[in-house]
Amino acid sequence: MSLASSPTSSSLASGSSIGVGIIGLSASGGWAAASHLPALRALDGFDVRALSTSNPDSARRAGEQYGVPLAxxxxxxxxxxxxxxxxxxxxKAPDHYANVMAALNxxxxxxxxxxxxxxxxxxKELAETAQAKGIRTFIGLQARxxxxxxxxxxLIADGYVGDVLSTTLVGSGFAxxxxxxxxxxxxxxPxxxxxxxxxxFGHTIDALTMVLGEFADLDATVVTRYATARVAQTGEEVPKRxxxxxxxxxxxxxxxxxSAHYRGGLNRGTNFLWEIxxxxxxxxxxxxxxxxxxxPVTLRGARGENRELAELPLPAAYELPALADARTSPAYTIGHAYAGIREDLNQGTHRVADFTHAHHRQQLFDRIEEAAKRK
Known part of the structure; x- marks a missing residue:
């Protein structure tokens, strides 16, 4: 859908800022306060005008704390x-459906x-609802x-490694x-x-497929090795399903x-390594x-007769000066996603993934789970 058919095209086509409302921006902190809010305030073209929380009192406190006019x-x-x-x-993920549907409605x-x-x-329902209503959507797969x-x-498209033979991925899921x-x-x-x-795993495999292409065939193992988990604050052992x-x-x-393997928790050795x-x-x-x-991540590479990997510094063309001070912050990748959204809305492009892509990616995870059940 082009910007001309967007429900808010009349206000955006003039070059005015995009009025943003954040559901879940809490006075107690959390992900929205650490990533979305600083990213939006670092970039031109966005104006955080509203927030909502679970009740009027907490919303009012958050509005006062962050200087957001509408709570x-x-x-x-x-x-x-x-x-x-x-x-x-x-x-939280279990509450996405109801809140997204409120926005679509x-x-x-x-x-x-x-x-x-x-x-x-x-x-699928959210993706189809957005499509039926002709509403522009974006999904937070910001690794891409x-x-x-x-x-x-x-680098891959330009032939840095030649023809890609294989890729190996190992990561720790932390939580x-x-x-x-x-x-x-x-x-x-679950x-x-x-x-x-x-x-x-999902964020990373989405990036992997963006770089290297989609799966033609796969096999999988998805298992639980820890029957319980200890709650860090209380020491209580809780079931882990x-x-x-x-x-x-x-x-x-x-x-x-x-070959891709993700483990729960953090390890004393390798916590993220992706080789191509x-x-x-x-x-x-x-x-x-x-x-x-x-x-943050670091890229290293070697090609031709050179057998020693060396860092591949990020060219300035990929950076945004407005986010230079946020390189080690969660706002960094979120900020680049917002910059992509602004570009998409201005130019009618689709660089940032939408709900249709979210449904497509969910289907890959269903394939993985089905493959694991066949074992």
Missing amino acids: FGSAKELAESPDVDLVVVSV AGKMVLSEWPLGKNASET TSPHVRYLRD YGGTVDQGNVYLLD ANGATLLTIP TADQVAVQGVLESGTVV NGTQGDIQITGPTGHLQIG
Whole structure:
């Protein structure tokens, strides 16, 4: 859908700022305060005009704390505000569906954090609703818009490694091991949709497929090795029903062989390593955790007769000066996603993934789970 047919095109075509409303921006902090808010305020073209939380009192406190003029006690009120052009859904994954649907029913553009829904059914319904209403949507798979991943994609496309033979990926999911923070206990129930497969593995495998192409065939192992997890704040042992080991082997449509393994928790050794091996060279991507969508990461490469990997510095063309001070912050990759959204709305492009892509990606995870069940 072009900008000309967007529900808010009349206000955006003039070059005015996009009025943003954030669902889930809390006075107690959290992801929205650490990533979305600073990213939006660092960039031109956005104006954070509204927020909503679970009740009017907490919304008022958050509005005062962050200097946001409109504070609502429900997502519906925020979505229906005429001052809001783009609704940002930044709440726990089990609550995405209801909040996203409120925005769609109000006819507003919406950016939802990943995953879009708890399961394929919710994701499909939201994608189809947005398409039927002709509403522009964006999904928070921000690894694909991060500067390093875009640079990596271009290196591969330009033939840095020659023909890609194989790729190997190993990562740590941080929150899915033997301990869990009190606020993340909901991650241990797969019914909530926020699993090792969908979140850390999901963000990274989405970036991998953007760089190297989609899976033609795959096999998988998805298992739980920790029967319980210890709550860090209380020491309580709680049941753990979600997987803490995800291993996928397969072949991409290009013929590239893939081996990807994610483990719950953090390890004393390697916590993120992605290698791409080709006929003419090799590239290695490393980072402190398996959450590629947060970073930071380092690229190293070697090609031809050179056998020693050396850092591949990010060219200035991939950077945004407004985000230069946020390179080690969660706002960095989120900020590049917002820059992509602004570009898409100005130029009628589709660089940032939408809800249709979210449904497509959810189908890959369903394939992985089905493959694991066949064992």
